[in-house]
Amino acid sequence: MELSERKKKILKSVIDSYIRTGEPVGSKLLTGTSDLQVSSATIRNEMNELERMGYLEQPHASAGRVPTAEGYRTYVDGLMEQYLLSLEELKVLNEVFNYKVSEIERLMESASHAISEMTNYTSFSVIRPSGRNAQRFETLYIDEHSFLLIMICTDGSIRNRHVKVRMSVDPEMLKTVADALNATMSGVCSEDVTLQSVLEFEERLGAHSGIAATVLRVIYDMLNSTDSEKVHIDGVTKLLSYPEFSDVEKAKDAIALFEDRRDFAQKIMSRSTDEKGLTVHFGEADLPDAGIVLQPIIINGKTVGAIGVMGPKRMDYKKVIASLQYFVDNVGKQFEGESENEQEHRKKPE
Amino acid sequence: MELSERKKKILKSVIDSYIRTGEPVGSKLLTGTSDLQVSSATIRNEMNELERMGYLEQPHASAGRVPTAEGYRTYVDGLMEQYLLSLEELKVLNEVFNYKVSEIERLMESASHAISEMTNYTSFSVIRPSGRNAQRFETLYIDEHSFLLIMICTDGSIRNRHVKVRMSVDPEMLKTVADALNATMSGVCSEDVTLQSVLEFEERLGAHSGIAATVLRVIYDMLNSTDSEKVHIDGVTKLLSYPEFSDVEKAKDAIALFEDRRDFAQKIMSRSTDEKGLTVHFGEADLPDAGIVLQPIIINGKTVGAIGVMGPKRMDYKKVIASLQYFVDNVGKQFEGESENEQEHRKKPE
DNA sequence: ATTAGCACTCGTAGAGAGCAAGTGCTAAAA
């Protein structure tokens, strides 16, 4: 059933006001604001209907109205106007790009920080856990008792560990190790390491097989580690400023969401993977008073991560959405279709 | 001025009780508990004196007593009994060691997690930011448009970045880059890069000088990044369960401490560096109701980091201290005097 | 279809009473 123009106006005004003040909004309040040229009684009638239609609700009988999830949904889907980022805000966001960082991970971290500051909500960025298939191994001699073990995965991501060993190592030996690994462990993920490949690996090591156990353990660790570092969270305390979370129990629930980063990343990515664009979620994850805006980051057609904002359900969606969209548009420009990010190079006539 | 035996007993009982319940403790309560065989009136008199001496205080005139910072101090410095870790608890802690991890960083992370779970307070681990002097550079070819730039610092720590470039690279060229870096940038820290060394670096690159800007920027980034990943925090929400933090404002203050990890690491390390052993801090950092137990981690005479617990000022110090000490003792055993950590090797007759 | 008016509902803030906990002090007992 379609909403009449006036109902839309009223719904929008209610939500705008509620977002601004956090107070349930009554009919009288609306007669003053907005371009509604009707009396409070008329508005009351309309609000009554909006309530029956499921867009508004009353905290208690004699209070004003508050939007329902459905109300917010229609609001973000078409009612709210577009937010124009101020020059100030653009400056802050652009700074993220100007301080060129070569890795998208760090770029997203700074963006997340900037967005949290700008919107005054909690912001987070998540890098999609990379495919776990090892493609190639490299070793690098550090000193007599340690070396760097580098694993290059099929998706291009790289992991490495500084391995310290008791026995002494030398570059040639490390070369042997790398070769043995590449011969036996290439393309594996954690599950398909077989006893056979392990044995073959040890065999190829020849005289150096003493190091096998250590190396295998490190590789196992690399394959299974969840890169919890790739989850960034910024401005958690900001949430606590909103009355929605002034009850410690609620605050606890909200913050608990970020506590287990691994788990959080999974939740976020599972919601972002199938989406092409920005999505808005209300009152999920046992957080009835929270809203989450989620923006997948897609580069060259692949979802590499997501950046998002969490705030009270009545957060300023238009501002949040504008910020996230500005970021993702510019990330696109910077990373699409190329693996390099330098303007210096473009300037050179080469 | 020395405390009489009886005063000590009373002070200890008060603090024990307060830690357990969080309620101010009155004179009557103590007649029941502990081995004080005196009446409440006597205890009242003693408490009165303890108050004048600065060990106890009253939240308000008709309430029981609460320990002051001074009270806690003497308590942890000698009054409290030793806590014996239960078999359960030992099991949890030992698991951290049994799942052998080669890097102390990860070991401390798991320990921090275990300790937080065990004590039900927030726990953290910090790895001391390594000396920022580059000692040696290495490059590793990944593919035509990217390579790994590895920086080995004077203190043995290693940083690396996956550098993506537009131009195509090959192993020989990367060798040139590494050589040029080692020739010009060895031993530098962020401040003493001179224009001259930059120019010399470019010169040594010869035909490949196009890559100079990118490489230099990455190195600058590596030298200045603060390894915020090396701060681990576990169980923040646990704090919120204690009445001390049931006021959102207080909770906010407490959590804000962990918000800026870089800043937090600095604070922690500046307190740990000069200490050889465990220290206890009460009501610092604008957190009047919080206590922090800090345990520096020293390996081969060098303070490599710290692990600690933050809880309400009335936290169970004896348990916390026992856990931290158990951990640090075993870390010592595992890392002291050797760079390897494998029992597998020890078992071998080699 | 809109609006003014009104009775009604409900949450909140404030005042006051009563209660419980705990103290300091005094005077008696050990």
Add this chain to the structure above:
DNA sequence: TTTTAGCACTTGCTCTCTACGAGTGCTAAT
């Protein structure tokens, strides 16, 4: 001299009650 019982006093907390204000739905008039 030290300890103890007894008591008056202080103070915060909880409960109830009231008044108030905000906002509603409904009815009747425009």
